Amino acid sequence: MTETLEPREKTARIRRFRPLILLRAAFRLVVSIALTLFGLTMATFVIGRLIPIDPVLAIVGDRAPQDVYDATRLELGLDQPLYLQYFHYLKKLLAGDFGVSLFSSQPVLTDLLNVLPATIELATVAIVIGVFLGLPMGVVAASNQGRWPDHLIRVVGLIGYSMPVFWLGIIGLLLFYGQLGWVSGPGRVDAAFEGAVDPVTGFLLIDSLLAGNTEIFFNALSHIVLPASLLGYVSLAYISRMTRSFMLGQLRQEYILTAQLKGLSRRRVIWRHALGNIMVPLITVIALSYGYLLEGAVLTETVFSWPGLGLYLKNSLFNADLNAVLGGTLAVGSAFIGLNMLSDVAYLVFDPRAR
Amino acid sequence: MTSAAASGGLKAWLTSESPDSRIQARLGRWYGGWVSLRGNPLAFSGLAIVVFLLLVALLGPSIVTGSPFDQDLQGRLAPPSAVHWFGTDSLGRDILVRLVYGSRITLTIIFLVSVIVLPVGLVVGTVAGYLGGIVDAVLMRVTDIFLAFPRLVLALAFVAALKPGIDTAIIAISLTTWPPYARLARAETLTIRNTDYIQAARLQGASVARLLWSHVMPLCLPSVIVRLTLDMAGVILTAAGLGFLGLGAQPPAPEWGLMIADGRQYVLDQWWVATIPGIAIFTVSLGFNLLGDGLRDVFDPKGL
Numbered sequence: 258m259t260e261t262l263e264p265r266e267k268t269a270r271i272r273r274f275r276p277l278i279l280l281r282a283a284f285r286l287v288v289s290i291a292l293t294l295f296g297l298t299m300a301t302f303v304i305g306r307l308i309p310i311d312p313v314l315a316i317v318g319d320r321a322p323q324d325v326y327d328a329t330r331l332e333l334g335l336d337q338p339l340y341l342q343y344f345h346y347l348k349k350l351l352a353g354d355f356g357v358s359l360f361s362s363q364p365v366l367t368d369l370l371n372v373l374p375a376t377i378e379l380a381t382v383a384i385v386i387g388v389f390l391g392l393p394m395g396v397v398a399a400s401n402q403g404r405w406p407d408h409l410i411r412v413v414g415l416i417g418y419s420m421p422v423f424w425l426g427i428i429g430l431l432l433f434y435g436q437l438g439w440v441s442g443p444g445r446v447d448a449a450f451e452g453a454v455d456p457v458t459g460f461l462l463i464d465s466l467l468a469g470n471t472e473i474f475f476n477a478l479s480h481i482v483l484p485a486s487l488l489g490y491v492s493l494a495y496i497s498r499m500t501r502s503f504m505l506g507q508l509r510q511e512y513i514l515t516a517q518l519k520g521l522s523r524r525r526v527i528w529r530h531a532l533g534n535i536m537v538p539l540i541t542v543i544a545l546s547y548g549y550l551l552e553g554a555v556l557t558e559t560v561f562s563w564p565g566l567g568l569y570l571k572n573s574l575f576n577a578d579l580n581a582v583l584g585g586t587l588a589v590g591s592a593f594i595g596l597n598m599l600s601d602v603a604y605l606v607f608d609p610r611a612r
Numbered sequence: 613m614t615s616a617a618a619s620g621g622l623k624a625w626l627t628s629e630s631p632d633s634r635i636q637a638r639l640g641r642w643y644g645g646w647v648s649l650r651g652n653p654l655a656f657s658g659l660a661i662v663v664f665l666l667l668v669a670l671l672g673p674s675i676v677t678g679s680p681f682d683q684d685l686q687g688r689l690a691p692p693s694a695v696h697w698f699g700t701d702s703l704g705r706d707i708l709v710r711l712v713y714g715s716r717i718t719l720t721i722i723f724l725v726s727v728i729v730l731p732v733g734l735v736v737g738t739v740a741g742y743l744g745g746i747v748d749a750v751l752m753r754v755t756d757i758f759l760a761f762p763r764l765v766l767a768l769a770f771v772a773a774l775k776p777g778i779d780t781a782i783i784a785i786s787l788t789t790w791p792p793y794a795r796l797a798r799a800e801t802l803t804i805r806n807t808d809y810i811q812a813a814r815l816q817g818a819s820v821a822r823l824l825w826s827h828v829m830p831l832c833l834p835s836v837i838v839r840l841t842l843d844m845a846g847v848i849l850t851a852a853g854l855g856f857l858g859l860g861a862q863p864p865a866p867e868w869g870l871m872i873a874d875g876r877q878y879v880l881d882q883w884w885v886a887t888i889p890g891i892a893i894f895t896v897s898l899g900f901n902l903l904g905d906g907l908r909d910v911f912d913p914k915g916l
Contacts, residue, residue, distance in 0.1 A: 289753075552764050
């Protein structure tokens with residue numbers, strides 16, 4: 258009996274100090290976000306200074322007289338020490354000033370907000386596919402450890418892990434668009450429908466429904482289905498593998514045996530008790546794979562001419578549009594950090610052991 | 613007869629419960645690993661793929677005829693045939709020859725990334741874990757910052773600042789690959805730090821550097837090497853992705869990702885130009901994944 262009392266005492270103590278403990282954990286989280294963002298901006302700042310182009314010459318041209326050159330240099334603050342320059346850079350970023358894109362002559366922030374919905378739409382459809390297939394696959398693999406379903410799912414996962422996504426995209430286009438004609442080709446929607454619906458949310462699938470235009474909706478659907486399935490497959494590989502290993506960790510424990518001895522069906526024990534206990538680490542895994550999807554967008558969007566953040570980054574790179582490149586890097590990097598931290602918050606809220 | 617007896621003797625020597633020398637013990641451990649790797653068909657096929665890659669890179673260029681840069685504009689985009697087993701690309705270059713030479717580029721990238729990532733990760737991790745305190749806090753914060761960077765995008769930004777090329781790609785990949793190794797090495801060091809034999813070595817007057825180098829790092833190696841094998845697939849895919857985007861290896865290098873980019877515009881009519889290098893990338897990265905999985909089972913049976 259004493260053994261069962263002990264954890265109860267512990268929870269009572271945790272409950273009493275809960276606000277304090279939560280506060281400390283939250284503080285630590287904020288510090289770590291701040292530090293990581295500091296590192297990220299530092300990296301983009303350094304990269305901006307590494308570039309072998311004189312920013313003053315880029316503005317005034319190489320025939321400008323010396324005094325114009327010097328004045329512009331002063332104006333840009335390039336005479337100041339590096340840490341001050343970095344400080345000004347941070348101040349501008351915090352005000353939402355990412356500079357002006359040389360190619361589109363618009364503020365980089367405006368450009369980013371324009372292309373972001375396309376990327377989020379694709380990544381979201383992909384992660385939904387990845388979770389709804391990958392999670393059950395992981396559970397099935399773990400509950401059949403060492404038997405053929407486990408091996409099959411392991412091989413399916415390993416193939417997904419090893420596949421160059423951009424190549425898979427090309428082959429997918431060749432097969433399902435070129436040969437079979439089951440799906441539409443590159444792009445978000447047929448050229449005829451381009452800009453036909455008002456961008457309310459920026460997500461074409463939602464906007465077309467809001468406008469009541471089912472023709473565009475199904476057209477957009479036929480465009481998104483191939484890239485989303487391929488990306489979904491890649492995240493499925495990761496999600497099913499992690500689900501399997503988390504599940505194995507649970508199934509080994511005694512409470513599983515106890516629940517079964519009490520007469521619960523194995524199915525209920527697996528899908529309710531064990532799966533319920535791995536939800537928190539699974540959120541981390543899903544958040545991380547969403548981050549990988551945003552990052553991998555550079556490759557998939559190039560293959561599918563998908564007008565999102567990835568394609569924007571890649572095009573800016575080839576146009577030597579440094580402001581746009583660094584802005585895009587910051588956007589993806591912050592999203593990545595945000596998703597990382599989101600999973601930490603999930604731990605804090607749902608798992609008392611993490612405090 | 614004698615050879616059978618000798619091999620039986622060798623096996624007994626290798627599996628001896630009480631080895632007489634350090635070498636015998638070490639060889640025995642390797643033999644044990646080899647036996648369990650052989651019993652795992654998936655891992656063994658992974659090993660076979662990796663060994664095949666090594667052989668192709670070492671011997672391939674002296675077996676295939678022609679150079680990866682020989683153009684034959686009359687015979688461009690020729691389908692696979694007896695002369696050109698894998699066909700030719702848009703400049704009439706033999707795809708098989710280019711694949712074979714490209715394996716050297718892949719191996720170079722893998723090798724250089726490992727050579728950069730391993731020492732950095734090991735040193736940062738063991739120093740942080742062993743010294744603890746403020747050194748640990750600072751080093752691990754830095755590690756966390758690098759860990760939070762999206763690999764491909766940072767590589768892109770990095771390439772944007774320097775010039776595109778294999779060396780830039782290698783540096784960029786290494787920059788985002790080392791942090792997990794530091795974490796691994798630190799975790800291992802924390803468990804080793806307070807063991808008796810470390811105390812004994814310290815009492816004998818061993819310096820921190822000596823302790824870390826000869827008593828801590830060797831014990832970190834197994835888990836780090838398993839992780840490295842598993843990471844190799846990711847490194848290959850990233851390098852190929854950079855090549856595909858035109859930011860890694862530059863033409864006319866026979867880098868596999870670059871070859872896919874070359875063949876992309878012909879894919880609807882001449883499928884082999886883009887398909888075959890992709891199969892090569894996939895096979896090699898699958899090989900490393902399979903091998904890494906198997907090594908993990910061997911070295912870390914409690915793991916997943």
